[in-house]
Amino acid sequence: MATKDASGPGVFQNMVRHQYASDNILQSYDVLKPQRQVSHSPKASWIVYIHGGYFRDPKVDSTSLKPAISCIEEPQATSASDLQSRISGYASLNYRLAPHPAHPQDPNTTPSYTLNSAKWPDQPDDILAALKAGEAGITLPRAVVGVSGIYDFPAIHKTNPDYEDMTSSGMDKKYYEEASPALYTAEEYKEKWDKEKRVVVIAHSKDDGLVSWDQPEEMMTAFSGDGFATELVELKGQHNEIWEKGNELVRAIQKAVELVA
Numbered sequence: 001m002a003t004k005d006a007s008g009p010g011v012f013q014n015m016v017r018h019q020y021a022s023d024n025i026l027q028s029y030d031v032l033k034p035q036r037q038v039s040h041s042p043k044a045s046w047i048v049y050i051h052g053g054y055f056r057d058p059k060v061d062s063t064s065l066k067p068a069i070s071c072i073e074e075p076q077a078t079s080a081s082d083l084q085s086r087i088s089g090y091a092s093l094n095y096r097l098a099p100h101p102a103h104p105q106d107p108n109t110t111p112s113y114t115l116n117s118a119k120w121p122d123q124p125d126d127i128l129a130a131l132k133a134g135e136a137g138i139t140l141p142r143a144v145v146g147v148s149g150i151y152d153f154p155a156i157h158k159t160n161p162d163y164e165d166m167t168s169s170g171m172d173k174k175y176y177e178e179a180s181p182a183l184y185t186a187e188e189y190k191e192k193w194d195k196e197k198r199v200v201v202i203a204h205s206k207d208d209g210l211v212s213w214d215q216p217e218e219m220m221t222a223f224s225g226d227g228f229a230t231e232l233v234e235l236k237g238q239h240n241e242i243w244e245k246g247n248e249l250v251r252a253i254q255k256a257v258e259l260v261a
């Protein structure tokens with residue numbers, strides 16, 4: 001059983017933190033492998049979570065998956081047992097973060113292993129290192145779920161010019177296109193993601209408040225055509241509520257699990 005503190009954010013007794021590199025404390029990931037009564041379906045999947053926070057918010061980390069895990073693993077959760085049987089476990093990643101103006105650190109007194117000074121491509125490099133470090137090493141996913149994401153940096157700098165400060169805190173301008181998943185073609189994805197069935201779920205709320213609906217729509221067009229099973233899932237709630245409450249994030253996960261089956 002995955003046990004949880006009834007009062008606070010999910011405290012799971014079986015959750016284990018692993019360090020995949022030792023330059024920075026954030027080069028870690030948390031693993032939860034629930035021991036349950038329900039038997040796993042042969043198609044059960046690992047949920048691998050990569051948190052957001054504009055790759056710089058120290059308040060958003062691997063633990064932001066916990067409310068969603070609670071929704072799935074709590075015995076009283078409605079229709080959760082069906083989803084439980086399709087999930088083998090959870091891995092939630094941390095990666096080095098960029099500096100954040102609201103959380104200043106003095107580089108002269110802050111040890112480098114807690115200093116947030118990441119610059120692109122440190123963030124994706126860390127994520128790839130974490131995926132390779134896992135028990136079996138995660139190679140090609142069955143499904144990818146994008147949740148409340150920014151998929152095109154140049155486009156969001158047009159709709160929200162003030163966001164460029166956030167982007168530039170963790171990324172040089174020369175990477176803006178390269179770091180925008182909506183600017184790759186279906187052919188490029190098919191080449192790198194060599195699977196018969198490529199499940200892509202893009203989940204977003206029209207009430208997001210921070211990232212407008214044109215971002216998920218643009219991401220969907222990149223995955224249109226043969227070779228993809230895609231779905232745009234409309235979530236309910238504001239940007240941070242999606243994982244803070246967890247139930248809407250679970251809906252996105254559930255859709256991916258359904259499409260994989």
Ligand SMILES: N[C@@H](CC(=O)c1ccccc1NC=O)C(=O)O
Nearest residue numbers: 052053054056057100166210211
């Ligand atoms: N909390 C973040 C801001 C943030 O996460 C964000 C802001 C605008 C648009 C999208 C955002 N989140 C991306 O995952 C920060 O303080 O930098």
